[in-house]
């Protein structure tokens with residue numbers, strides 16, 4: 001048995017951004033190389049890894065996916081095993097997700113089941129998205145699973161909770177990057193310049209009206225501008241401004257309408273402030289839709305587990321590129337209670353490590369249940 005808490009702490013120390021998960025990949029590979037070669041095989045894909053445990057009867061392949069990347073956040077937990085990478089943090093629980101996958105690998109290498117198992121360590125979930133290209137990659141196509149499962153930590157639920165729902169679980173997402181380019185100048189001569197701080201401030205305000213004024217109240221949408229950069233000094237008029245944000249909707253149609261409205265508003269800002277206004281929608285993720293039958297089976301298994309409290313949850317406006325995998329391969333994602341006073345993407349997120357054992361035991365029970373002939 002490996003010490004999963006130590007593994008989680010090791011991974012927590014070395015968060016890396018999407019497609020830069022070099023140390024993380026190396027750490028995982030070091031772990032995998034400890035197992036007998038006839039029990040496990042793996043292939044790397046960019047900074048990701050596909051791990052296969054051959055089944056005893058060679059029927060289906062059951063897939064399990066864990067994401068690997070951290071976020072551009074400066075950790076403020078004060079934990080003794082806090083990030084040693086300045087400005088990077090595992091603030092979305094991917095360190096826990098990978099640890100759970102390693103715990104499952106450790107169990108199933110020693111106790112193989114009739115079905116083959118495929119563990120997918122996927123880079124770049126936070127952006128720009130590793131799931132879609134990984135799905136199309138040669139190694140994935142070769143070992144393509146017949147079903148696939150994943151979890152995400154949920155700071156709002158106590159440890160011991162598993163929350164899930166059939167059908168739509170997470171939103172469609174699209175990143176959005178807007179550049180406004182005007183004319184810089186002296187703070188005392190605004191009439192000779194074209195101030196992009198003022199243009200950006202107007203645009204941020206206008207964008208807030210998309211959800212409140214342009215979206216059917218019975219639909220759901222979120223437009224968040226998470227980053228706004230402009231200017232160089234307090235007494236210099238800013239020549240340019242950049243807005244970085246994300247759009248979330250529960251249907252692809254609402255996503256398209258929201259994007260159209262952003263295009264109109266950005267064009268309008270360009271005209272009214274006589275500036276250059278450019279827009280780039282970045283990466284988009286497909287919604288996460290849980291397969292009805294697999295989720296039903298999971299619910300039945302979880303209801304039998306004395307150490308788990310099952311909760312049927314609502315859909316969330318979170319995004320997950322695991323949605324691309326579920327679009328092609330039936331399966332589900334569930335929330336794992338991890339209990340933290342600070343939520344996902346917060347610099348003080350501190351999930352309780354006891355959730356790791358709950359997840360490993362839950363998924364072991366589920367895989368053992370479905371993985372027999």
Ligand SMILES: CC(=O)N[C@@H](CCC[C@H](N)C(=O)O)C(=O)O
Pocket residue numbers: 092125126127152173174175245246247283285317318319320321344
């Ligand atoms: C689970 C989670 O927090 N996922 C991220 C996915 C982000 C996708 C993309 N970078 C975007 O911001 O649209 C989330 O923020 O929901």
